[in-house]
Amino acid sequence: MLFVSFRAFLCGLLLLLFGTTHAQTTPPEPDLTAFYDQLNAYRTARYQPLPDLEALQLPSTFSGAELNALRLQDRHIVRIDLVYTAFKLNPTFNQRQLNLSRIRNLAAAVPGLLQDESVTWTLVEQTGCTSPSECQPFFHGFMVYVARHATAATSRADLDSLTRKLRLLEKKRPKASKKVQGKKVACNLPGSRFSNRQMARSLRRLYTCPQREAQLVKFQLTVDARGTIRTVKVLPTARPVCVPELEDAIRKSVAFASGFPIDRKMFAFTAKGAIRLPLGPLQLLGPPDMGFTSFALPDSAARLYRVFLKKKNKQHKNDYCEARITKKGELLAAADTAAEEPALPPDANVVSRVMQRHPEWSKEVVVTDVTGSMFPYTYDLLAWLQLSALEDEKTFVFFNDGNDQPDKDKRLGKTGGLYHVKTDSYEAIKNKLIETMKAGGGGDAPENDAEALLYAQHLAAAPDSAELILLADNYTFPRDARLLKNTTAHVRIILCGVRDYINPKYLALARKHGFSLHTIEGDIMDLSKLLEGETITIQGQQYQVTKDGFKLVQKT
Structure with a gap:
């Protein structure tokens, strides 16, 4: 978050830069205000870009050169998020006026942007910082999501991929009498930096929402190949909970050391878990109030490896996994190709x-x-x-x-x-x-x-x-x-x-x-x-x- 005086200076500078060159495309003030008042708006601790769309960053202090480099006028924009932080040094600072100024400048530089009904606009206020030094690394500006332009070449590629997948589907008739096929490869469950008890202790400290009735709350995380948590989602519950506070507490209480390690490679994964509410005092004996229940690979990786999650037994003190490489995985390995098909979206089915x-x-x-x-x-x-x-x-x-x-x-x-x-x-x-x-x-x-x-x-x-x-x-x-x-x-x-x-x-x-x-x-x-x-x-x-x-x- 920038200091107020510096913000005002930047706003004035941007108006000078764009005011004369693009004045003829600046929307009338009443139209701009009406447009702003109907925008989607939500709060989050820290903004995370959508993983499944191509995102272009345009800082709040963007220059003409930075804008031209993105070639927005030649792209198919599907969504624009204006991201800022809630923290302000001066209580009289007007975030609304600054946001209006930023949108006005962008609209002046990209004619017709506000009139394009196919673009979804969202205001995103970040609440996870409370000082200039804490807010400085937070993103401030426009996150512009674009869709690819379909060409004859991309259409042929999509069609080839579709026919390949359909042939595989049509051939897939597994026989119950056959044993599990595929060469066994190394597999480990994603390593958590904290034990279940440490996660429960952190959750107890961060989640203070009153909760009297007992219930089991399930949640789901999506994690990238580096172990970075991308999304946290509390699944629908039988009784009310403070969902935003609980999701923020989960995000701060969970950390993975890596992605899902299989065959000396790292993959993105989905983790599901459960929390027992209300959170009671930490017990030395008995199960902790928070833990993971399952892990899953995205479809793109599941096509290469069959992964089996196993419960702990006499030979294994903890839950573990076994993995076997599929025929497709063997072919890819033999061809020494690292390129995978794009990951399927979470709702592909x-x-x-x-x-x-x-x-x-x-x-x-x-x-x-x-x-x-x-x-x-x-x-x-x-x-x-x-x-x-x-x-x-x-x-x-x-x-x-x-x-x-x-x-x-x-x-x-x-x-x-x-x-x-x-x-x-x-x-x-x-x-x-x-x-x-x-x-x-x-x-x-x-x-x-x-x-x-x-x-x-x-x-x-x-x-x-x-x-x-x-x-x-x-x-x-x-x-x-x-x-x-x-x-x-x-x-x-x-x-x-x-x-x-x-x-x-x-x-x-x-x-x-x-x-x-x-x-x-x-x-x-x-x-x-x-x-x-x-x-x-x-x-x-x-x-x-x-x-x-x-x-x-x-x-x-």
Whole structure:
């Protein structure tokens, strides 16, 4: 956090730098204020960039050269976080005015940025420092998340990867009589820097929320290959807990010495654990109040190694693991290639999970974005279809956002790239999806979802009351949502890529049209019953209904 006087000097300098050159693109003050007031906002101890998106850092004191180096005008921005710290030396310091100034400067330098409806903006206030020296290493500025631009080359790569994965899936028919295959390799559980009792002692000191009723609270951590904790999440509980305080206490009480060590390599991993509340006095005997229950590798590593977690026994004083290298792992090792396929997102199986949760969705038309950003989820859809035989014909609509036509030529409602098939054959569905992917990869990040939905509604047996399922990217909101103004269809939106919170624009879309939203964690229904000003908690996050839709007001 910078000193107030220095901040004021920097603001004045930035205004001089950008005020004359970009004055014609600076939004009017009332428009900027209205834009700011509807921004998502949450607090966190210290900001952690999202691990699954490409993040570009733009310091709060950015120069024209730094801005030009990022080439923001040529990139597909999907999200912008304005990050700052809560600490201030002067009680009269106005953080709101400084934030407005920073957004004004960025908007002046990147024309059309504030008007781009596909970009999600978030204010993130860091609370984990209480002095200038402590706050100095904290990030201050804009974290800009961008999506890749789909090209013919990336489309071919996605298609090749999809067909490879499907061939492996189709061949995978393990025989129960066979023994576990694969050469045994070295494996150790991720090493914790603290014992369970030390973690419980730290947690008892940091977590002071009153808790009278006994319950077991489960939590989940994602950890990178270096052992750095990326995310901490307290899972839904039977009784109320102070979630932000508990997650912060867990983050400060847990430390790993490394990633998950297998075959002399380090891998990212997921760790699950449990905490017994209320926290009692430390006992010398009996189990501690906090401990880990399981560890898991991401899918990209699990394809290379089969890992078996074992409980302690006479030969092993502690829990341990065994690992065997797969055929794919042997091939990669023989080829001496260190390059792995990109790690799958945490909710890569959201489509199959939601479909399994709703077997009553039998007659709906399925509408699927098959552009590059949705690759893991189109594979999940096909994997689910292959393993669950279709009893009746079902209609599928696949769309690629315009058959690779240039972005500048795309017209609202007439972008095209729509393909459909009505069948009960998995092969026919797979072939139509592949045909759609071959015809185009998308180009820019926002897609023509609404155009595809209206096309699907026309194909339904009863268009006025059509039941549609849309697979949509949580962070790339459709460019053509306004086309749904008069739709009478009921749409169930399966949100893919929900990393830290649900895009409020999808909440607003569902509330406006009576749609339902579905994530890997649960179903979000009846949003249209909410009144302006109401606050609702969805999967641990708090959202407020506004005049324009929804905004995030607290992230746990």
